[in-house]
Amino acid sequence: MFAQYLTRGVKAGLVAGLVFGLFMAVVANPLVAYADELNHATVEESGHSHEAESAHSHESEGTHSHESEGTHSHGSGDSHAGEGGGHHDTAVSMAVTKAVSVAAGGLWGVVLGGAFFGVAFFFLEPAIPGPDAAKSYLMGLAGFITVSGAPWLVLPPAAPGAEQSLSVATRLPLYAGMMLAGALACLSAGYAYTRLRESSGLPAAIVGAVVPFSLLAALAVVAPENAVHGALSPTLETGLTGLFAFGQVLLWLVLAAAHAWFRLSSESESESAIPTAGRDSAPAAD
Amino acid sequence: MATANTVNGRIERARTELSPTQMAAGALFIAALGFTLLFVQDPLVHDSLHNFRHAAGIACH
Numbered sequence: 001m002f003a004q005y006l007t008r009g010v011k012a013g014l015v016a017g018l019v020f021g022l023f024m025a026v027v028a029n030p031l032v033a034y035a036d037e038l039n040h041a042t043v044e045e046s047g048h049s050h051e052a053e054s055a056h057s058h059e060s061e062g063t064h065s066h067e068s069e070g071t072h073s074h075g076s077g078d079s080h081a082g083e084g085g086g087h088h089d090t091a092v093s094m095a096v097t098k099a100v101s102v103a104a105g106g107l108w109g110v111v112l113g114g115a116f117f118g119v120a121f122f123f124l125e126p127a128i129p130g131p132d133a134a135k136s137y138l139m140g141l142a143g144f145i146t147v148s149g150a151p152w153l154v155l156p157p158a159a160p161g162a163e164q165s166l167s168v169a170t171r172l173p174l175y176a177g178m179m180l181a182g183a184l185a186c187l188s189a190g191y192a193y194t195r196l197r198e199s200s201g202l203p204a205a206i207v208g209a210v211v212p213f214s215l216l217a218a219l220a221v222v223a224p225e226n227a228v229h230g231a232l233s234p235t236l237e238t239g240l241t242g243l244f245a246f247g248q249v250l251l252w253l254v255l256a257a258a259h260a261w262f263r264l265s266s267e268s269e270s271e272s273a274i275p276t277a278g279r280d281s282a283p284a285a286d
Numbered sequence: 287m288a289t290a291n292t293v294n295g296r297i298e299r300a301r302t303e304l305s306p307t308q309m310a311a312g313a314l315f316i317a318a319l320g321f322t323l324l325f326v327q328d329p330l331v332h333d334s335l336h337n338f339r340h341a342a343g344i345a346c347h
Contacts, residue, residue: 029337032341160340
């Protein structure tokens with residue numbers, strides 16, 4: 001049974017990975033490359049490209065790849081500024097970046113599908129409220145809140161080249177902490193909903209499910225603020241942030257839809273493989 | 287069905303379905319993946335994922 005759940009999760013992940021890989025290839029890759037070019041042109045115009053870029057990569061690359069990236073940008077800074085345009089400091093060519101990013105987009109879908117719709121769904125399915133198809137979408141919502149939604153309350157997707165006031169050493173634990181908070185909010189919302197639905201009825205259950213998310217929002221308000229300053233026009237930055245957020249929403253939506261669809265198709269094939277006991281009654285959280 | 291359809295039931299089910307070796311292998315695999323993603327992030331990997339990291343909203347800069 002576990003293997004079946006994992007297979008179904010990974011299959012949903014493959015579908016979502018294909019869609020997101022396509023999104024990477026035809027939307028995100030060209031746009032990020034264009035935004036990088038714009039940034040580069042702006043930085044060069046202002047006449048402090050070398051200082052700005054090496055300072056930038058020192059500050060914002062932070063803990064991981066700090067030293068090697070720092071030295072790299074020193075070495076390539078002069079020739080790079082002379083070339084004019086192109087990608088900013090990087091260890092690989094733009095073609096490699098594009099190809100690897102498309103592949104990563106596909107794998108991103110598979111990883112999320114396997115982890116959330118394979119493993120987590122297997123354990124949590126009895127506790128997720130609602131009819132069967134709705135469970136897939138609730139899992140998708142919870143996954144989005146955990147992986148992206150909650151951390152974005154503090155650290156929204158940054159447009160390429162934007163400088164952020166918090167260092168990477170601060171932002172990484174902050175991002176991970178908000179992921180944890182998001183997961184806890186989803187789990188406790190589901191738990192509160194199921195419990196209150198049994199004891200106090202639907203309105204109380206809905207209120208109980210909203211409370212953890214209010215706490216999550218309050219947590220985001222008191223978290224350290226990250227000021228983002230970029231060379232791109234604010235309208236373009238807003239658009240890019242919105243597009244990348246939309247991309248993740250799309251990914252989770254496809255994951256959930258594919259997962260719900262694979263459930264239907266596997267049910268018609270092997271009815272006996274899936275437990276039917278207690279399906280129509282509201283399952284207990286424990 | 288021996289186990290009830292609850293979260294505890296599912297954990298029990300996984301325990302009976304998977305052998306300790308399978309669980310250990312799975313845990314090791316996940317640990318290896320996590321380790322790779324966290325610590326083997328040299329500039330080559332990090333930079334080649336630049337566009338993806340922006341699209342996924344996990345961007346350092």
